[in-house]
Amino acid sequence: MKAYLGIDVGSISTKGVVIDSKNAILASEYLWTEGDPMGAVRRLLKALASQLEGKDVQVAAVGTTGSARKLTGAMTDAQVVKNEITAHAIGTTSLYPDVRTIFEIGGQDSKIILVENGIVVDYAMNTLCAAGTGSFLSSQARRLGVQVEEFGEIALTSQHPTPIAARCTVFAESDLVHKAQIGHKKEDIIAGLCKAVVTNYLNNVGKGKKIAPPIVFQGGVSKNVGVKKAFEDATGFPVTVDPNGHLTGALGVAILARKSGKEQPFSFGVADMDFVTRGVECGKCSNRCEIICVYQNGRLIDSWGNRCENGAIRAAK
Amino acid sequence: MKIGIPRALLYYRYHTLWETFFEELGVETVISPPTNKGILDSGSIYAIDESCLPMKIFLGHVEWLIGRCDMILLPRIASLGRQGSACMRYQAAYDVARNAFRGRQIKLLDYNVDLRKNGGQIETFLSLGRAVGKKRAQSLHAYLAARQADKAVGTAELLHQQDLLRGDRCRILVVGHPYNVYDPYVGGPVLDCLRALNTVPIIADIVDRREALERSANISSTLPWAFNRQLVGAIDIYRRYVDGIVLMSTFPCGPDSLVNEIVVRRVRELPVLNLLIDGQEGSAGLETRLESFVDIIHFKREEDITLA
Structure with a gap:
């Protein structure tokens, strides 16, 4: 049976799916990137291969997305390397064909995608600031001595969420410390934080956008029921969180790989190959670009990071 | 005499005018190279932290020119009359550069435009000519040639873009x-x-x-x-x-x-x-x-x- 592999390597987590020609998921895996995207991809491929063991499956095309999509694409010789916004939109509309609004909050970025008749019509992404994203929530959880996974459940127990300044991460943090010191309850502060994330999101990436139901909420932060509820309170619409929501990016790019028409048998044996990256500073002009070279078993397979042709390093094909 | 022109801020809008003007007057010019990391880094050292990126780049270009020319052309635009005003950066660039590089013994050539107070662009160029020791008639002639060159470049660019449409x-x-x-x-x-x-x-x-x-x-x-x-x-x-x-x-x-x-x-x-x-x-x-x-x-x- 022909199958298609989609890999989504984000800043925090790495996701992978294998689908058949009808977009049904044959295997899927979710693990932490732990700052080592290549290691994570290797572990991901091993896990997917073991799930598929004994089945007659041949991966015909590979797609990669997420912030490490280029690196992963080089490792797996992917047919499609696509940005995460398009990948998420394709993945979500395949699961929810009538979706109108997609909220997405990940580890380092947040975005909103507006869909009409299954076609993306507009999107926005946070600019230079990562306030209100997953990294912010997990650092605040650590400060409060709570596991970030429990955050949502604790938030739901609050009767009176504490108002927290949502504008800026730095100020939110000092506001939070202040509120704790003057005696606000922990669950109220946590609920306030969830609300702050939503207010921040709607006022920044969601600013000026027409939010219409059905709404799907995804990305790592969607696992937090406190944030989901805050979204429902703020918009007045029900918000759907798919149990496979974390996989939509990988699913979307697998679908794109299937639709690309480009096929080339892929072997999970890539996981056993030796991959090394090396950063070289190009000294040919005063831009001093940091060029990343990717080696497979000692052989240069790809490079990027040069701003001009002087720094181009040709891979031996 | 050699005039240095920083390849930053208003350079991209006025370079044909400036370059042709000095060329017509027989004054040599040196233009800083296209921005690179070295220029941005040196500009960041001289700029205040909150400064905008173009201002940092601008100071980097001025720094590059120091020691490579006799005078540096620094425009200062306050108002373009009925067309509107200019961002504070254009008004401040001259003084910011002069202050940032005090003690480096640089000579600055100012190019002031304030259409609410002074005459038009022509006055500005005449005073620029005076500053480099040229007669009024020479400057006037050079300015008119520069205007013509600028117009020709603008028209060519516009025609090319219309093709793209x-x-x-x-x-x-x-x-x-x-x-x-x-x-x-x-x-x-x-x-x-x-x-x-x-x-x-x-x-x-x-x-x-x-x-x-x-x-x-x-x-x-x-x-x-x-x-x-x-x-x-x-x-x-x-x-x-x-x-x-x-x-x-x-x-x-x-x-x-x-x-x-x-x-x-x-x-x-x-x-x-x-x-x-x-x-x-x-x-x-x-x-x-x-x-x-x-x-x-x-x-x-x-x-x-x-x-x-």
């Missing part, structure tokens, strides 16, 4: 100050990326300036800044010919932060991408934003997005 390729209007759009270190990667995504960038700065100023009122009639007015007018001129708009700004630009908001709210029929550029090293964020933006346009055009 034909055909059914996907066109993206790039709206940004010339010192951002044309700087290979700032806007260069954006234009390269748009071309790599199989789109044709249309530059809002290349426009009939008078017409643009008039038509800016169709989007907003209350903008104070002349250069922003012109860009907004260009949006009104080009909106029928393009598939999307990229608003390219550098962090933290005051005028742009207001004007971009107005554009996003009032130009509803086209997808608009607000692209904020800082001195970041990585280009991943930029590529993600531009690629997904172009994908949306291709979706709309019902093209196969995997081709992009």
Whole structure:
């Protein structure tokens, strides 16, 4: 049976799916990137291969997305390397064909995608600031001595969420410390934080956008029921969180790989190959670009990071 | 005598005028090289932390010129009369540079434009000629030649861009100050990326300036800044010919932060991408934003997005 592999390597987590020609998921895996995207991809491929063991499956095309999509694409010789916004939109509309609004909050970025008749019509992404994203929530959880996974459940127990300044991460943090010191309850502060994330999101990436139901909420932060509820309170619409929501990016790019028409048998044996990256500073002009070279078993397979042709390093094909 | 011209800020708008003027007068000029990391780094040392990226780049260029010329041309623009005012940076650039490099014994050549108080551009050039020891008649002649050269370049650019408006390729209007759009270190990667995504960038700065100023009122009639007015007018001129708009700004630009908001709210029929550029090293964020933006346009055009 022909199958298609989609890999989504984000800043925090790495996701992978294998689908058949009808977009049904044959295997899927979710693990932490732990700052080592290549290691994570290797572990991901091993896990997917073991799930598929004994089945007659041949991966015909590979797609990669997420912030490490280029690196992963080089490792797996992917047919499609696509940005995460398009990948998420394709993945979500395949699961929810009538979706109108997609909220997405990940580890380092947040975005909103507006869909009409299954076609993306507009999107926005946070600019230079990562306030209100997953990294912010997990650092605040650590400060409060709570596991970030429990955050949502604790938030739901609050009767009176504490108002927290949502504008800026730095100020939110000092506001939070202040509120704790003057005696606000922990669950109220946590609920306030969830609300702050939503207010921040709607006022920044969601600013000026027409939010219409059905709404799907995804990305790592969607696992937090406190944030989901805050979204429902703020918009007045029900918000759907798919149990496979974390996989939509990988699913979307697998679908794109299937639709690309480009096929080339892929072997999970890539996981056993030796991959090394090396950063070289190009000294040919005063831009001093940091060029990343990717080696497979000692052989240069790809490079990027040069701003001009002087720094181009040709891979031996 | 050698005049140094920093390749930053207003250079991109006035370089043909300046270069031709000095050439006609027989005065040698030296222009700093296109921005690179070295120039940005040295500019960042001399600028205050909160300064905008173009100002840091500007100081880097001035620094590069020190020791390589006898005088450095530094424009100071306060007001363009009825066209509007200029951002505080243009008014301050001269004094900021003079203060940042005090003790380095540099000689500055000022180029003051304040149409509320003085005469037109011609007065400015006559005084510039006086400063380099030329007679009034010589300066006048050089200025007229410079005007002609500038007009010729502008017309050629405009004709070339009008050619790009034909055909059914996907066109993206790039709206940004010339010192951002044309700087290979700032806007260069954006234009390269748009071309790599199989789109044709249309530059809002290349426009009939008078017409643009008039038509800016169709989007907003209350903008104070002349250069922003012109860009907004260009949006009104080009909106029928393009598939999307990229608003390219550098962090933290005051005028742009207001004007971009107005554009996003009032130009509803086209997808608009607000692209904020800082001195970041990585280009991943930029590529993600531009690629997904172009994908949306291709979706709309019902093209196969995997081709992009």
